[in-house]
Amino acid sequence: MTINRYCKKGGIGLSRTVAKEDLDSRAFGVINLGLLSIFTLIIVVPLWNVIVSSFSSGKSLAEGGFVFWPGEFSLENYQAVFRDTSIWQAFVISVLKTTIGVATHVFFCAMVGYGLSKQYVRGRKLYVAMGVITMFFSGGMIPTYLLIKSLGLLNSFWVYVIPALFSYYDVVILMNFFRNVPDSLEESAKIDGAGDWRIFLKIFIPLSMPALATIALFNGVGQWNDFMTTKLYITDESLYPLQMKLYEIIVQSQTQSMQNIGGSVVIETTTKGVQLATIVITTLPIVVMYPILQKYFISGIMLGAVKE
Template structure:
């Protein structure tokens, strides 16, 4: 039988709920402000520094953003890069993570040291650009994927998750005649869905937010992802010289456009997250406990 909570316990719970509610509201308010600001007019944005409910509802900012057909091309580019890039990264990360999770792998410690080393040191911006140029990836979509294909942090999380799978399952599969690839794709990966969902979300967010690689490696404006194009739209709406092809008859509402750009850039990932939320915490936790 559950005993009634004592008064100090109830006060502690009330304090916790109050504190969490305040933190939740403080966290939510900036999002509400950004969304409300994207649906208001420039005049109201100029008069009010903080808006939660727009007095005059306006779609001018979104009308301005979507007044160029390039926005749809850039959106398709970002969706394609995020989808194919995530699949490619998960394939490579799973293969390498499974290999490093095998305790009988020769040179396992050396390979693991090299992986961790890349988290602390890297070649730098210019050497990386020179490598990408020399292999012929400039002005190709592959330049947005290949340099980011394997993230060391994601690899370590997935490797640790694979190590939590009982070795008896792999031994039973080998007795049944299954090879290493069969064990990985038929047993290990289906049992690792929480980690797969978590790492996939990490990679998807990385590819969706691709900005600097696109600035460095993509010279053709027709191949820009959504983040770079939205930057150009903000520059043009702010009165600075931007891409001439983005000129529109719709007057640019400066501050509202900036708010709308944030919404457009963030909304797709926010729509994906709820489908992976149930796996997210479990995958990140289990993959970080055992080394």
Template sequence: MRYDSLGSRLFGWANIAFMVLFACASIYPYINTFAVALNDGTDTMLGGITVYPRQFTLANFHSLLADDSIIRALALSVVRVVVGTALALLVQFTAAYVFANRGLYGRTTLLVYFMIPMFFGGGLIPTYLLYSKLHLLNNFLVYVLPGAFAFFNMIIIRTYLYTIPDSLVESAKMDGAGEFRILSRIILPLSMPIVATIALWTAVNNWNDWTTTLTFVTDQSLFTLQYKLMQIIKESDMAASLIQEALQRGDTTAQSRVRITPDSIRSAQVILTTLPIILVYPFLQKYFIKGALIGSVKE
């Protein structure tokens, strides 16, 4: 088959055009959200915002970051992501290394035992009682300990480890290397693609989670950024309802107070919460694609 034929070139051009259109369709909603976040709330209510703000303002972001508790929640979320991701990688990678050993006694039984909770869970009330007995309520450890082990991620890592030749490990053992040295000096450097993949998944999950705070935390000093932003959106919804009622009663002064709307606050929240992940992703992309492919298919 000739790849320089007219048909091949037409297919290539059509493929490029399709991917460009697909990329534009994927990027446009985010650009539109960014424009709404930078636009005046009252003007946004009129509609017609596309890819640029009509009345530029930073009031939407200022309303999110004006409270000192937001800065504290942001710092707590960053610490949670760093500590939670590091702990999860340590636990899951070491567990995968152990289960990758085909000579492990009772390996099948242990895998079945860890697999059962993937399909059958105790529910919220037993989980709450368990965390209470473990003194995890209103404790920072509730953010990092329950997610330290994920069976699905461990299986993905273990599948990737099967692609590493056994001869490398055998040669290291013949040279007198122990399990810890083999793991840290040989296995880990060769497993950076899957490590980056699992790190990205875990970090995004920790960054976006707010239900843990809602369910297990009442101490305001332990509120995460996502939970605080959720509270702000609810408060803005309530304020918008009150202003709408005032306008219906004929209070014209309420119109001047409608500068920040729930839609503009929600758009600013989307930008604020997704921007860190977007900035980190390009540095992990080259590892992410390879790790996701090799880690999900056993060769």
């Protein structure tokens, strides 16, 4: 009898605990869903407004306000963008500087990270300390400009590639990833006569694809969106990327708006539409590339998140 009473009391207490935990989990789910929904709307609504407005006519844009759907559908903004032949050249420059820059950056950082991941490398601690210093201190804009000038990289395509070759932050990520590769793989490869380069290219590079894809995605977005490099070091318009063309369109739209106060709004609204169309065009390639790298990105971003 006593045992049964204790069992019943224990069962009641256990059921109450389970019910409370179930209620807490439901409340957490509802609050979490609400916050994520608000956060999603904050991101999606302005983006949708930009896309829809880029397909609106100048007359619709002149009315102002938030545009949920084009009042008067028109492709005149995109036609105005593509009539400018320099846009195509800027697109080619953006693609080249992003692809070449990402490929060289990822390979160079992987090569340095592979070397620093080996405990037997002479001077390893000194190299690591020097790399850490670069993460917190830099020479500044003027010394960097003088260095670029002394290297002969002003008005050169390679100013997009060579200064962006190295990032110690990415080296640290790859260095920690390479340390998790079993030593038995490297030892068996050396027994078969493989050298360091072959081990690096045939074993470590294929195994580190998630980390490399994550770094490539982050660096690619940075390379694609960069216009300060052009602003500081390039005066030749034939080397302008898409982001610099977008910057010029924004500056021109502001100038024209100031010049046409009290006059016709056709120029202002047309320029605004061209500006929005250019934003969509410059953003589209990155949006298309993300789903391709998503599976590697998710694996790479979780590296080191769980320790056993």
